[in-house]
Amino acid sequence: MRLYDRAYRTYPAYIGNTSPPTVREPVMSVTPTLETDVLRRQDPAMAELLLAERDRQSTTLQLIAAENFCSPAVLAALGSPLANKYAEGYPGARHHGGCEIVDVAERAAIDRARELFGAEHANVQSHSGSSAVLAAYAALLRPGDTVLALGLPYGGHLTHGSPANFSGRWFDFVGYGVDAETGLVDHDQVRHLALGHRPKAIVCGSIAYPRHFDYAFFREVADEVGAYLIADAAHPIGLVAGGAAPNPVPYADIVCATTHKVLRGPRGGMILCGSDLAERVDRAVFPFTQGGAQMHTIAAKAVAFGEAATPAFAAYAHQVVANARVLAGHLAAEGLAVITGGTDTHLITADPAPLGVDGRTARGRLAAAGIVLDCCALPHGDGRGLRLGTAAVTTQAMGEAEMVRIAALMAAVLRGESDPAPARDEVRALTAGFPPYPG
Numbered sequence: 001m002r003l004y005d006r007a008y009r010t011y012p013a014y015i016g017n018t019s020p021p022t023v024r025e026p027v028m029s030v031t032p033t034l035e036t037d038v039l040r041r042q043d044p045a046m047a048e049l050l051l052a053e054r055d056r057q058s059t060t061l062q063l064i065a066a067e068n069f070c071s072p073a074v075l076a077a078l079g080s081p082l083a084n085k086y087a088e089g090y091p092g093a094r095h096h097g098g099c100e101i102v103d104v105a106e107r108a109a110i111d112r113a114r115e116l117f118g119a120e121h122a123n124v125q126s127h128s129g130s131s132a133v134l135a136a137y138a139a140l141l142r143p144g145d146t147v148l149a150l151g152l153p154y155g156g157h158l159t160h161g162s163p164a165n166f167s168g169r170w171f172d173f174v175g176y177g178v179d180a181e182t183g184l185v186d187h188d189q190v191r192h193l194a195l196g197h198r199p200k201a202i203v204c205g206s207i208a209y210p211r212h213f214d215y216a217f218f219r220e221v222a223d224e225v226g227a228y229l230i231a232d233a234a235h236p237i238g239l240v241a242g243g244a245a246p247n248p249v250p251y252a253d254i255v256c257a258t259t260h261k262v263l264r265g266p267r268g269g270m271i272l273c274g275s276d277l278a279e280r281v282d283r284a285v286f287p288f289t290q291g292g293a294q295m296h297t298i299a300a301k302a303v304a305f306g307e308a309a310t311p312a313f314a315a316y317a318h319q320v321v322a323n324a325r326v327l328a329g330h331l332a333a334e335g336l337a338v339i340t341g342g343t344d345t346h347l348i349t350a351d352p353a354p355l356g357v358d359g360r361t362a363r364g365r366l367a368a369a370g371i372v373l374d375c376c377a378l379p380h381g382d383g384r385g386l387r388l389g390t391a392a393v394t395t396q397a398m399g400e401a402e403m404v405r406i407a408a409l410m411a412a413v414l415r416g417e418s419d420p421a422p423a424r425d426e427v428r429a430l431t432a433g434f435p436p437y438p439g
Contacts, residue, residue: 058435059428060370061406065235065347065389066207068264069396069436070300071307077300078266088292090282102295109298112305116241119249119272124301125285125293126269129234129258133159134166135271136254137201139284140228143170145200148193148227150185151175154379155208155349157232174199178209178379183340185209187217194225204248205232205256208376208387210328210343212236215251222253231255234269236345238262238391241308242317245345253277262320262346262391264313265304266297316394320346323390327403334411339378339385346389351378355414359384368420369413370427371406396434405430 040047057069082102088095091103091110106124113122126132141147147167149160154177158165161173174197176190194202202222204213215231222229231248237257239245248255255272259265273281286293307313321344328348332338337351352362359375363386366373376387393402409426412418418426 059431060372061427061431062392063371063373063388063390063406065374065387065391066258066261067389068238068261068391070260070264070266070304073303073307074265074300077303078296080296080299082299083294083296085295086292087295089286096292102298105295105299105302106293109302109305112302112309113270113272116305116309117237117247117249117255117272119255120275121273121278121281123271123273123281123285124268124298125290126256126271127290127294127297128267129232129256129269130157130159131285131289132256132258132269132271133157133230133232135281135284135289136230136256137167137171138288139254139277139280140230141171141200144172146172146174146197147201147203148174148176148190148197148199149203150206150209151177153377154178155206155376157205157207157234160203160205160232180380183379184211185213187214190218191221191224194221194227198225199227201228201230203230203232204252205230205234207235208347208349209340210324210345210347210349211340212246212344213248215246215248219251228253232257234258235261235347238264238308239317239321239345241305242314242320244314244317244321254281259301259304262317263304263308264316264391264395265308266300268294268297268301270301319399320390320394323394323398323400323403324348326400327388327390327407330404330407331410334407336386336411336414346391346394347387348389349376349378349385349387351381351383351385352414353383355411357414359386362386362414365413365420366410369409369418369423370431371410371413371423392436393434396431396436398434402430402434 085102086096087099087102091106109124110122113124126135150156152162159167161168161175174193176193177186178184179186202218204218219229229252231252233248233255234257236245239262240247241263249272257270259268259270271281324343324346328338328343331350335354337354339349352359363373363375373386373388375384378385409423413423
């Protein structure tokens with residue numbers, strides 16, 4: 001019998017769930033509300049900071065691949081009285097009283113996640129993607145075990161073996177890389193390293209690799225060496241929900257993910273796995289790595305899962321990919337070196353060196369023009385590149401035409417053809433037509 005089996009009882013029908021707006025409409029509508037007025041009276045300095053951040057997001061281009069705008073319904077759940085509830089444990093097996101209502105909310109989130117991704121089990125309590133990976137390792141590994149993962153210089157995450165992270169300190173990580181010419185994951189190297197090191201687990205996933213992982217191949221290699229397969233799908237999981245990316249669930253023993261990014265939910269994590277690992281995963285989350293669940297965030301995750309199950313979200317996910325491909329193509333046409341020659345996802349990595357600027361300098365110039373993105377390591381190089389994504393601007397209802405305009409604007413700024421001030425004015429003009437906070 002699974003641990004906390006009562007968590008899987010049928011919960012009451014969810015009332016009042018409405019479909020999100022279509023992909024061509026802005027998702028958010030956050031005008032000053034009664035809550036904002038209360039904050040202004042109680043703490044005007046903090047209220048001004050919140051409003052300033054709202055204005056920053058509304059007047060600059062949000063191209064950070066890990067960010068998005070969540071819906072008003074998600075924000076409502078985050079700001080709800082569920083934030084008051086202490087709920088260590090799982091539905092039906094809590095260490096605190098008064099959990100009857102939050103138990104229903106968590107069961108809803110669990111069942112919606114299972115249905116959305118076709119998983120036998122879902123744990124929705126992880127506070128972040130990193131804590132989800134920590135719990136996955138805790139469920140399957142012991143300190144000193146060998147793990148094979150994408151090397152950090154090639155797009156791997158800190159939790160994939162960085163010496164500054166728990167992963168690199170507790171486990172023996174071996175990094176695989178990408179082909180020097182194509183930039184694609186080197187499958188021959190993956191198999192060679194797996195056969196040579198016989199890892200306890202293999203991780204497929206990244207934060208800066210713009211192509212789909214071949215989950216069937218990784219499953220084959222994991223079976224060949226008797227390893228667990230962990231898919232770190234923090235970035236593509238929203239595309240998976242919308243049918244715009246391959247689903248790792250049928251192949252991986254454990255799938256770790258975030259609920260923000262393309263999925264457009266609250267900042268948090270989740271874990272998907274088979275029923276055979278359900279108890280180990282649940283124990284790894286609580287009580288091994290975390291304490292009380294954040295019930296307001298779990299409710300917001302349930303809302304996001306409900307939104308992601310709609311045709312409108314599927315249209316959105318495919319538009320995210322279409323926008324990314326157009327943006328990547330036009331950045332390449334403008335002279336940037338686009339890694340792997342394009343993208344399959346929401347994510348683009350590019351080297352601005354052909355335009356005479358390094359990654360960190362490029363990020364600073366673009367930020368001054370109101371174009372917000374990140375730096376990343378470049379495979380087989382010593383410099384830094386640019387990492388950007390199209391999830392947030394697609395939520396704002398921007399399409400291919402806007403991607404062409406953004407690519408041209410970025411190139412002009414990087415070449416020095418446009419000073420930050422006039423470029424900033426152009427960004428303001430562009431974002432004014434696509435407000436994330438209308439009203």
